[in-house]
Amino acid sequence: MKKSVAIVSLDARAGQFYAQQVRDLFGDRVFVTSYSVRDGSVARLKKADLYMVSTDAFESVGDLHQYVPINGEIMEIQVTFLWEVVRQLQQLPAGTRALFVNLSDKMAREAVSRLNQLGVNQLEFEMFYPGCTSPADAAGFDLVITPQEQRYVPAGAKKVMDIGQRVCTASTMTEAALRLGMDELLESPQFRAYQAAVAANTYSYDQMFNRSRRLESQFELLMEILDEGLVGVTETGEVFACNKKAEEITKVSCKLALHRRAGEVYPFIPFVECLKAKKPLPARVVRAGGANVNVTVAPVLRGGECIGAFASLQSFNDAEKRQNELRSQLLHKGLRAKYTFADVLGSSPAIQRSVNIVKRMAATDLPILLIGETGTGKELFAHAVHNASPRAAGPFVAINCAAMPENLLESELFGYEDGAFTGARRGGKPGLFEFAHKGTLFLDEVEGMSPALQVKLLRVLQEREIMRVGGNQIICVDVRIVAATNEDLEQRVENGSFRRDLYYRLNTLPALIPPLRERGDDLFLLLDHFRQKSGVDFELSPQVRGLLASHQWRGNIRELRNVVEYFSYTGNQLILPGDLPPTFRYLPRQELPGAAVPAIPASAALPAPAVGPGPAAVDAAARRFVLHQLYAADCRCAALGREAILQAARAERFPLSQQEVRRILAALAAEGLARVSRGRGGTRLTPQGRSACQRGAL
Structure with a gap:
């Protein structure tokens, strides 16, 4: 809401000048009106939030209150010169006779006195103003100086220097800001520039005041941007500082806490112990605001004497949340799942059954084992599981266990400390388990994990704890595991290449992803989807449709996508058998690729698919x-x-x-x-x- 300011001066021109200064400095926060005593406009003075009155406007306080309300917010306008003007006058030769011309005797004396205070002492000043009888002629002076009052310069002047209107002092503008409740403007660039441009004879005091105000503002800003609660006390244990975070953690209002004994307000913070010991106290866990809080207290020492202490408070939940956010920022890829179950294309009973089962599995927090041939979409299902789980807001981290050597995979999964091995990053590095905290870790081709790593993974699943390579500290992690394999892990358990206990841990919720050859017309649904993504329109001839429909699709959906990509580059609108990729080897489902065993008659009818103990039909x-x-x-x-x-x-x-x-x-x-x-x-x-x-x- 705008504040109203009334400027009252003797001369209308001076009042308008002061009013413009206030407008320039305060901007659209204020509405400024100027009134003059000389032209009588002061008689029409309206009510204002602040009355700024020049020192020469009235002869007495009684005259002032004849126009200005006695209970109004009144302050005096102090004026000075710009440093630029002062330096210009200081460069004039010593002994120069100067005639100073102003509006009145009082104003002329004030101006000359101010110039003397600012160091302009080498000039021989005499004053002239309207009504002054001496001197009658300015010819006897080397220079005439006037603050924009050339209309009163007597005749015969050899040289006239117009030094401009006197400006409001920095202290006047500061007082106006404080009285209007606009303290924040004191730190604005406009105020700082104004303060630097306006001359003041209290330079040392102003510098100390500005430094103190700046440090106080920086301290208040620092307290509020801290992500920890902060409480400060004096040497007597009286609370003098408290930020909003401390109020949020302790559930104690800062207004109630300030200027009271800390022992009464914060009995759980050991301020007295710290002030007596004059040394920082180790972190301890206290109960505050109905939650566990980590508290650290440190003294403030000056010259060996303790002049106060500060306590930092951190909620356990906030610390954990911040760690998760930092982990997300450190890892620049694989942190977010990109797909949902809506991205699983297909209407065949096989794929729909898998989707429905895995959806129900996703709602739990148990490990899931995705089983399927290469290219069937196991990673897409892993993304969808994460997004459909209660951990959807957490990180999603994926890694292929068969894609890297054992030692490298271990450091990627569990992280390492500084100097753990040759080539280790300075300062160490968090592992993927830490990055996936409160989220999901997808282990693709889990069968490629070495026996030693299988043991470490088993411990993580059992204890939810890890230890970095080369480290000696236990790190607690909360991670949901989704694993994927294209091999029979049970067979690997039988031949000893995969741990039985780990297998049963991962196999808590197994899910089979059907191959493309078992999904019927989903083949052409997916083909149309990839064709649209390629941006090229083409049609399949009946012969090609028949070949694709009866093909075995060893590479499943990945192979199909490659074939569609190839079709988009043939340049043909109608795809014929001759347009198939040169690497496409047609393998019909009805025939075996190997030579038949002679003892079995070649004319033997193919057996119907037999149904085993599981729900899936045998091809x-x-x-x-x-x-x-x-x-x-x-x-x-x-x-x-x-x-x-x-x-x-x-x-x-x-x-x-x-x-x-x-x-x-x-x-x-x-x-x-x-x-x-x-x-x-x-x-x-x-x-x-x-x-x-x-x-x-x-």
């Missing part, structure tokens, strides 16, 4: 491939293990995972066609299975 081509391998081994009178079947599949470039082999063998055992032994006994065909293969009945 017919995969079942046929496993039967071929078992029959070939049976012809050699040998058993066949799951790893041997997988090696054969890799050799023949047939897409087969450990999970699929396990399900197929379980289904064959349930049908009485095979006998699965525990451990390293392997699997053999039963007589019934051998007979069926020879007849081609499967």
